Amino acid sequence: MNDKVTILFVSFYSEKKILNYLNDLNDKFKVIVIDNANDSLLKEKLQKFSNLKLITNKENIGFGAATNLGLSQVETKYALHLDIDTIIESNSINKILDEAEKIDNFAIIGPSILNHSYKKENYIKKRYEKNLNLMNFLEGCCLFFKMDEMKKIGFFDENFFLYFEETDLIKRCLAKSKKVIMIDNIMIQHKGRSSVDEQYNNEIEINRNWHYMWSKFYFHKKHYGYFLAFFKIIRHVISALFKIIYYSITGNSNKKSIYKARLSGCINSLLLKKSWYRPKI
Helix, strand or coil, X not given: CEEEEEEEEEEXXXXXXXHHHHHHXXXXXXXXXXXXXXXXXXXXXXXXXXXXXXXXXXXXXXXHHXXXXXXXXXXXXXXXXXXXXXXXXXXXXXXXXXXXCCCCCEEEXXXXXXXXXXXXXXXXXXXXXXXXXXXXXXXXXXXXXXXXXXXXXXXXXXXXXXXXXXHHHHHHHHHCCCEEEEEEEEEEEXXXXXXXXXXXXXXXXXXXXXXXXXXXXXXXXXXXXXXXXXXXXHHHHHHXXXXXXXXXXXXXXXXXXXXXXXXXXXXXHHCCCCCCCCCCC
């Protein structure tokens, strides 16, 4: 078993997907699973994995707070957070580890994400070394942390329940002059929006829309002030109002629920209320 890195998974009704992942890893790494669903069936099924530590939360505390709990239990030099809807081979994890051992003064490393369109502004310095890019953006689905540096910076802002927490963390790393690096020649797949078992898709979509709006405002307010955040969010308020009216007329109740959630997330953020919505599962 590799003794330099611990892999973290946050689970919320993700039993099928997380079991598939753990079976594929096959005791090659230390693993911490943070269960945000208080799922007794998952707990029972995870008992067979000798390399695994389970942290069970009585309620859903969100992605950032759950990951922080896992990070607080890491005893290895590095930690790797993986979304459950990523596809990565264990050999790729070893390649990230090999690169990490060669790089000084970094906080976070991430692989390239298949089919993700990286923008020019995502790069600070492209190919500053062969296959290495200095970044001000990484997809949050796969983040490799150097633990001693991250302890100095602090982990995720737990005011975020979902979305923008990794963007905030990366911005804080850069403010401390710590490198955030993407490795070009290590590539993984991120399916996206598929970490929860399928029967909960509708409620999870409502949850995502509420929190995307709330977190977008909170992130911009935190770093750039209320007025810029207001202008970032106001077009979503107007759009959601029109969509609610439209889907009320056309009788599409699912779409109407989604845009009502978007509007609620916007309004609550503008009123400076805490992120309170939780999926009704």
